[in-house]
Amino acid sequence: MTDTLRILIIDDDDVDRMTVRRAIKSSGINAEMEEAPNGKTGLRLLQEQTFSCAFLDYLLPDSDGLSVLRAARAAGVGTPIVMLTGHGDERLAVEMMQAGANDYLPKGKITPESLSHSLRHAMRLHQAEQDRLAAERRLQDSNRRITDILESISDAFFAVSNDWRVTYINKEAEHLLHALRNDVLDQNLLERLPHLAPWFHEALLKAMNQKTPHTAEGFDEQSGLWLEAHSYPGNDGVSVYFRDISERKRTEERLSFLANYDALTGLPNRILLKDRLAQALARLPWQNRVLGVLFCDLDRFKLVNDTLGHNVGDHLLKEMARRMKLCTRSGDTVARLGGDEFVILLTDMARTEDIGTITQKIIDSLGQPLHLEGQEVFVTASVGISLYPTDSTDPDSLLKQADVAMYRAKELGKNGYQFYSPKMDAKHAQRLSLESALRHAMVREEFRVYYQPLVDLSSGRIVGAEALIRWQHPELGMISPMDFLPLAEETGLIIPIGNWVLHTACAQARAWAESGHPEIKMAVNLSNRQYRQDNLLGVVQRALETSGLAPEWLELELTEEIVMRNMKHSESLLADIRAMGVALAIDDFGTGYSSLGHLRRFPIQTVKIDRSFIIDLPGNADAAAITEAIIAMAHKLKLEVVAEGVETEAQRAFLQEQGCDIMQGYLFSPPVAAEKWDTLWLKQTAV
Ligand code: C2E
Numbered sequence: 001m002t003d004t005l006r007i008l009i010i011d012d013d014d015v016d017r018m019t020v021r022r023a024i025k026s027s028g029i030n031a032e033m034e035e036a037p038n039g040k041t042g043l044r045l046l047q048e049q050t051f052s053c054a055f056l057d058y059l060l061p062d063s064d065g066l067s068v069l070r071a072a073r074a075a076g077v078g079t080p081i082v083m084l085t086g087h088g089d090e091r092l093a094v095e096m097m098q099a100g101a102n103d104y105l106p107k108g109k110i111t112p113e114s115l116s117h118s119l120r121h122a123m124r125l126h127q128a129e130q131d132r133l134a135a136e137r138r139l140q141d142s143n144r145r146i147t148d149i150l151e152s153i154s155d156a157f158f159a160v161s162n163d164w165r166v167t168y169i170n171k172e173a174e175h176l177l178h179a180l181r182n183d184v185l186d187q188n189l190l191e192r193l194p195h196l197a198p199w200f201h202e203a204l205l206k207a208m209n210q211k212t213p214h215t216a217e218g219f220d221e222q223s224g225l226w227l228e229a230h231s232y233p234g235n236d237g238v239s240v241y242f243r244d245i246s247e248r249k250r251t252e253e254r255l256s257f258l259a260n261y262d263a264l265t266g267l268p269n270r271i272l273l274k275d276r277l278a279q280a281l282a283r284l285p286w287q288n289r290v291l292g293v294l295f296c297d298l299d300r301f302k303l304v305n306d307t308l309g310h311n312v313g314d315h316l317l318k319e320m321a322r323r324m325k326l327c328t329r330s331g332d333t334v335a336r337l338g339g340d341e342f343v344i345l346l347t348d349m350a351r352t353e354d355i356g357t358i359t360q361k362i363i364d365s366l367g368q369p370l371h372l373e374g375q376e377v378f379v380t381a382s383v384g385i386s387l388y389p390t391d392s393t394d395p396d397s398l399l400k401q402a403d404v405a406m407y408r409a410k411e412l413g414k415n416g417y418q419f420y421s422p423k424m425d426a427k428h429a430q431r432l433s434l435e436s437a438l439r440h441a442m443v444r445e446e447f448r449v450y451y452q453p454l455v456d457l458s459s460g461r462i463v464g465a466e467a468l469i470r471w472q473h474p475e476l477g478m479i480s481p482m483d484f485l486p487l488a489e490e491t492g493l494i495i496p497i498g499n500w501v502l503h504t505a506c507a508q509a510r511a512w513a514e515s516g517h518p519e520i521k522m523a524v525n526l527s528n529r530q531y532r533q534d535n536l537l538g539v540v541q542r543a544l545e546t547s548g549l550a551p552e553w554l555e556l557e558l559t560e561e562i563v564m565r566n567m568k569h570s571e572s573l574l575a576d577i578r579a580m581g582v583a584l585a586i587d588d589f590g591t592g593y594s595s596l597g598h599l600r601r602f603p604i605q606t607v608k609i610d611r612s613f614i615i616d617l618p619g620n621a622d623a624a625a626i627t628e629a630i631i632a633m634a635h636k637l638k639l640e641v642v643a644e645g646v647e648t649e650a651q652r653a654f655l656q657e658q659g660c661d662i663m664q665g666y667l668f669s670p671p672v673a674a675e676k677w678d679t680l681w682l683k684q685t686a687v
Pocket residue numbers: 452467468469480481482485498501525526527530557587588611644645646647664665666667670671
C-alpha cells in the first residue's frame with residue numbers, strides 16, 4: 001500500500017489510542033491519523049470526512065460502539081470499520097458484523113501484524129462491497145433501460161417464469177390482454193388470464209415445453225382483435241411479443257374478396273366459380289346425383305344500359321343477382337362472369353327434370369318488371385344448361401357447353417332455356433368463325449354498298465337512293481346484312497362498319513351529281529349502337545365535309561324503336577342533326593310503337609311504311625286500311641311517305657291512289673352496285 005491512508009481512531013482511552021497508533025506506525029503503513037475521544041465526535045467525523053478505515057472502540061463513555069456503528073451505517077457512511085473489543089466474545093462479533101462492521105480486533109491482541117491484517121481485511125471487504133454495489137447499480141441501470149425500451153415499443157410484451165408466473169408485462173400487453181399489471185405481476189398467467197385464446201396458449205406451451213421459438217396468429221375473442229404472437233424460450237421462462245394485426249387481416253380479406261368476388265353484385269366471380277365447380281364435381285361421383293351448369297345471359301341488358309345509363313344498368317344487375325339467389329338453395333352457387341353474364345351451379349339434384357323446373361322459375365323471376373328511376377324496366381334472360389355427368393365431367397367443358405346452349409336459346413327467340421346437345425357445337429363454331437371473319441372483313445375490304453332507288457310515285461323519277469350494305473365473303477359469297485348485322489351490333493363492329501357506309505354513300509351521291517345526274521337524296525341506315533355512339537354529330541359532319549355533299553341531300557334512317565328507347569338522348573340529338581340540315585326518316589314504320597303522335601315531337605321529315613304491310617296490298621283489307629291511315633296521318637303532319645318493298649304493279653297503283661309520295665322496291669329495282677346505276681338513270685327518263 002503506497003498511498004497515504006487516512007485512519008480515524010475512535011476511543012476514549014488515551015492509552016488505547018496510542019497503542020493503535022503505534023501499531024499502525026510499526027506495521028509500516030503510511031498513514032495520516034485522526035482521533036476522536038467519544039462516539040459523538042467520531043460519528044460526526046465519519047460523516048464529514050473521508051477515511052480509508054476507522055477503528056471504533058466497543059465501549060465508549062457517551063454511547064456504545066455498536067450504536068455509533070449502526071448510526072454511521074444508517075447515515076450512509078461506507079468507510080470500512082474495524083471494531084476494537086475488550087474481550088473476544090464471538091456472539092458479540094457476529095452482532096457487530098451484522099451491524100456493518102468489516103472486522104473486529106480484541107484490544108489485548110493488538111500487534112502491528114494483527115492490526116495491519118485487520119486493516120487490510122476490512123479494506124478488502126469494503127472494496128468488495130463497493131464493487132458489488134456498483135455492479136448492482138449497473139444491473140439496475142440496464143434493467144431500467146430494458147424496461148424503458150419494452151414500454152416504448154409498439155409491440156406488446158410479457159414474460160413468464162418456468163412455473164407460469166408473470167415476471168413482466170408492458171403497457172401495450174396490458175392493453176391488448178385487458179389485464180392490469182398489478183393484478184397479474186407475480187401471479188400465475190393461466191389463472192389470471194383464463195380467457196387467453198387457445199391458439200395463443202398453445203404457442204406459449206410449445207415455447208415452454210419444446211424450448212424452441214414459436215409464432216402463431218389468430219383471433220382473440222376477448223379483445224375482438226387479430227393478434228400475432230412470437231414466443232421465445234429462455235433459461236427462466238418464456239418471453240412473448242405480440243401485436244394487433246387486425247388491419248393487415250382486413251386488407252388481406254379485402255384482397256381475397258376482390259380476387260374471388262364481383263365487386264358490383266358481391267357474387268363469386270369466374271375464379272371462385274371454377275373452384276366451386278371443381279369441388280362439386282369432385283364430390284359428386286360418390287353421391288349419385290346430377291349437377292346443372294346454367295349459363296344465363298340477360299336479353300335486353302345492353303339496350304337498357306345504353307338507353308338509361310350505367311347507374312340504372314348497375315341497379316338492374318344487382319337486382320337480377322338478388323333474384324337468382326332467391327331462386328336457388330344455399331348450397332348452389334350464383335356467379336357473375338362479367339357484363340350481363342351469370343352462371344348458376346345447381347348442385348345435388350336428383351333428376352334432370354328438376355333442373356328444367358328451377359331454370360324456368362329463374363327465367364320467370366328475372367322477367368318480372370322492376371322500377372328504376374321512375375321507369376318500369378324489364379329484361380328477359382336466355383339460359384343454356386349443361387349437365388354432369390351426361391354432357392361432361394370436366395368443369396371447363398361444362399361451362400363451354402352451357403355457353404353454347406345459351407346462344408342456341410338466344411337464336412330460338414330468347415327468354416327461354418335450352419339443354420346443351422352436341423349438335424349445337426357446329427352452329428356455335430360457325431358463329432365464332434363468322435365473328436372472326438367479320439373482324440377481318442373491314443381490313444380486307446370485303447364490304448360493298450348497294451344502292452336502291454327511291455322513286456317519286458307521281459313523276460316516276462328517281463328522287464333518292466337507300467344505301468344498303470353487302471358483305472362479299474371470299475368463300476361464302478354475298479352475305480345479307482340480316483345475317484351479319486346483328487353480330488356486328490353485338491360486338492360493336494357496327495361502329496367502324498357503319499361509319500364507312502356513311503362516308504361511302506355520301507361520296508357516291510356527290511360523285512353522281514358531279515357526273516351530271518340530277519341531285520338525289522341519299523338515305524343511310526343507323527343502328528342503335530351507331531345512334532348511341534359518342535360523337536355521332538362529328539361523324540356525320542366529317543362524312544359531309546370529306547365528300548363535299550350538301551347536308552340537305554343526306555337522310556338518316558332510324559327505327560321508331562331506336563328513337564323511343566333513347567328518348568332523352570333523342571330530343572337534343574335529333575334537333576342537332578336537323579339543325580345541321582340533314583333530314584331524318586323513320587324506317588320500318590308500323591312494326592314498333594306505330595305512333596305518329598309520339599314522333600311529332602321530333603323533327604322528322606319522312607316515314608317509311610314497313611314492307612310487311614305493302615306485301616299484302618291491295619287485296620288484304622287490314623293492310624290496305626292501315627296503309628291508308630298511315631299515309632293520311634303522315635300527310636297531316638306534313639311528313640313525306642315512302643312505301644318499302646313495292647314489288648307489283650297493283651301495289652304501286654294502290655299506293656299512288658292513296659297519295660303515297662315515294663316507292664322503293666323490286667318493281668323498280670333491287671339494291672344494286674353503283675356501276676349498275678347507269679341503266680337505272682336511263683330507265684327513269686323512259687317512264
Ligand atoms: P331496311 O332499312 O328496311 O332496308 C330495306 C330492305 O328491304 C333491304 O334489305 C332491301 O333489300 C329490302 N327490299 C327493298 N325492296 C324490296 C322488295 O321489293 N322486296 C323485298 N323482299 N325486299 C326489298 P337488305 O338490304 O337486306 O337490308 C336489310 C336491313 O339491314 C335494312 O332494312 C337495314 O335495316 C339494315 N341495313 C342494311 N344496310 C345497312 C347499313 O349500312 N347500316 C345499318 N345500320 N343497317 C343496314
